[in-house]
Amino acid sequence: MAESTKEVVPDHIRTSEGEALRRLIDASEFSQQTLAAAAGVGSKGFLWQIVSGHRPLNLEAAAKLAKALKVKIDAFSPRLADVVRETSSLVLPASYLREPNGDSHANAPIPISRATEAPAPRSAWPFSSLTPAEYAIISPESRAEIDAIVRGMYIEASKRGKIQGA
Structure with missing residues (x-):
């Protein structure tokens, strides 16, 4: 007989999660039927089983x-x-994997080892909202575009005398 790949959740955990969820439903404006529909989890029967x-x-x-x-999963399922x-540290935000035009780089190789390097001191880093680790995981094509934009901005700023220390 083939072994099931479904997770076996002990009775006491299923019961605890179900009770916590029931309390949240009772405190909300939802019935089980309206919550099942609003959340898109199937029927009232499915939700009742949970x-x-x-x-x-x-x-x-x-x-x-x-x-x-409008609660965190912790509110009813610490498990x-x-x-x-x-697992959240193993997933990159979708914005890191997209070009400005929306093209996805989901299948592009990502240099994870470079993403974990220690960041350079902020004073030496030209971006205020992007860390070196975040920059390292952007696709090579995107990094080249960013570098070109920053170089162009630097040249324009230096022509106008807007660079500090210049």
Whole structure:
């Protein structure tokens, strides 16, 4: 017999998460039916199974429910909140993987080893809202564009005498 790949969530955790979710629903303007529809998690029956502890809560449903209830996942599932925390450092924000025109670089190789280098002192770094580590994970094409823009700005500023110390 094939072994199931689904996570086995102990009864006491399913029950605890279900009770916490029920309290949040009771304190909200939602019924289980309206919350299921608003969150897009399926039917009232699906949500009832989670709230009653018969079905384990999954990350996708937890995220949708948290968003609809305007709470953090921690409010009803510390287990799944821990999963989010543990994995969040492994995911780059989508803005790092997009060109200004919206083209995605999701499949482009990302030099993770360079992204973890210690940042240079801020006084030597030309950007106020971008760290060296963040810059290192931008695609090479995007870095070249940024470098060209910064060089052009520097040349223009130096022509106008707007560079400090010049």
